[in-house]
Amino acid sequence: xxxxVILAMLVLSPVVILTLLRANAATAFLxxxxxxxxxxxxxxxxxxxxxxYIAPATQVTDTIASLVLLWLPVVxxxxxxxxxxxxxxxxxxxxxxLAVGLLGxxxxxxxxxxxxxxxxxxxxxxxxxxTYKAAIVVGGTAVSLALLRMRKKIDGAHGKHx
Numbered sequence: 001x002x003x004x005v006i007l008a009m010l011v012l013s014p015v016v017i018l019t020l021l022r023a024n025a026a027t028a029f030l031x032x033x034x035x036x037x038x039x040x041x042x043x044x045x046x047x048x049x050x051x052x053y054i055a056p057a058t059q060v061t062d063t064i065a066s067l068v069l070l071w072l073p074v075v076x077x078x079x080x081x082x083x084x085x086x087x088x089x090x091x092x093x094x095x096x097x098l099a100v101g102l103l104g105x106x107x108x109x110x111x112x113x114x115x116x117x118x119x120x121x122x123x124x125x126x127x128x129x130x131t132y133k134a135a136i137v138v139g140g141t142a143v144s145l146a147l148l149r150m151r152k153k154i155d156g157a158h159g160k161h162x
Contacts, residue, residue, distance in 0.1 A: 003123035006116065010108055011101035011129075014074065018097040022085040023078040025097035026144035031073035032100055033141075036107050038069040063111045070107055074100065096147060099140025106133055 018025045043066040047054075054061060085093050106129065109120050120126050129136070 001116075003116075003120040004125050006112075006120055007105055007123065007125050007129070010105040011098070014100040014104055015094065015097040017078055018100065019090055019094065021078050021082045022087070022090065022093075023081040024084050024147075025093045025095075025100055026147040027081055028074050028077045029096045029100050029103070029140050029144040031077040032070070032103055032107070035070040035073040038073070039066040039107075043069055067108065067111050070111075071104070074104070092147070095143045096140060099136060099143060102129060102136045103140055105129060106136065 014025075014028070017023075018028055043062060046069070047061055047065050109117055109126070112120065
């Protein structure tokens, strides 16, 4: 499979899913950050704990555990926060959704099979994404926090009507 197609799937899948489900992408971005921490600190212990219940620990098992821990919080946010974004807010929700896709690609590519990873890393698109990784993280964080703050103001302004 072409490296650019793989990157497009990694980047655009979260955008499409979060948009169609109208899930809060700002929260999904923060959930992806949580998933990264889980994958870094929990994956090996999880595989060790599940030893005997799953296939013997291999690099593939570690990879699957890391990818599941990376993306599980995002999937849960997409499910639990379904329809929390009004249809008119979909356009502004695209910014953090794109940040989820770009950061997700940056965090997922290292877990791909070696051949696939080398193919992706050799592509010009990947080099551009990697060049701007700091901007992706800072921009995604800033947009997510700003949108969460705006949401709080909006919710507080309308409050409960008795």
